[in-house]
Amino acid sequence: MGVNARAIGAIVMARLRAQRRVIASCCVAAVLVAFLQPHRIFAVANPLEADLITRGVWLAGPAFFCGLLGIVVAMIQRGGERMRQLELLENAAPIFGRELARATAAVPCIAATFATVAYWIAQYAAGFAAPPTYFVLALASVLAATLVALSATLRRGSARWLYIGLACATSAAAYLMAVYADTFGPVPRQLAHYPDAIGVGTELAFCAIVGFFALRQYGEALARYDPIPES
């Protein structure tokens, strides 16, 4: 294991340990909402035959609720006495901003992934047959929103709210692409057997691009960040 991987692993483990109760709470909340969500649709044997409303319902719950959980966990990565202590140790260590960014970004992403998996499992347990594709779509949306929200932790005032707004907008844009991208034009003949391929592809590509640039931006901001006390 390389030098930086060891440091990144240590930071991730320490932060996961510090936030284990928060992560557990997110998973419990995800399970509860998945059970309580008014699905009102029947199981569809072939997800490719699902209509627009069914697809919308499949994705709305996990994408928006777990996205919200991801944003909340991202926001608590900085601030508070407990995280301040870890932050000071991490900032005093001879590691680069981009490495610190990867390590601190991994924690809310792991928490959001756990919550999304918990949500999906609860959906199945409730007899709501959301196909695995929709789990992947929801997860991609949740991770992109979480990564965008991380930049808000390094800012104050209106800039912080702007990034939170961007994270929410990312979640909404990903949802709209996944559900409605197929309705904008005829499906190419090569994709005739995969009628939702355009929606799936567009959403995944959007989330990958947004996530990449959000992580990069977070790393650059973290390299310039000064961990001064709030008061």
Added chain:
Amino acid sequence: MRDAAFGSGADALVARLTLEVNDGERIARAFATGREADIVALMASGSVKATSGSVFIDGFDPKVQPTQCKRLAGYVPHELVPLEFSTFERYIEYRAALWNLDAERALGHARHLLEHLDGVHESFAYPLVGALLADPMILVLDRPQAAYASRMLAVAGTRAIFSTHASQSEAAAWA
């Protein structure tokens, strides 16, 4: 530090400050507020970059070479050891991983240092031991406890030490 300040105009958190700490020298400075002391200690250790003026640690500029600066400076925060580290060993393993030190050797070294801090509360002893693990050129202490000054200075050895304080009387104990 030469004319180093943090913040500007009405938002200045640290006014212009000039000081030099040479090898083996000890400098203790009192500041008007805890926040100011905190920021100056962070600037001296390379964790916070001065808004104006310059800070150099053995010729390295934290704005340009932050990792080199952080290898040379051992920072002991005012905050206590994070609660996540339930044992001394776990805390040392974490610090060893961040500073890329051999875990076994770091643990042996840490236990040796801790033996010399007998009587010092673990909340203050652990961070000092952690900062000394990487054998820093300069030790930066943010508002350390005056009651433990003699034992902590003895463990720190002959390296350069810069400490920030909330009052002149506390600073006197560390000078």
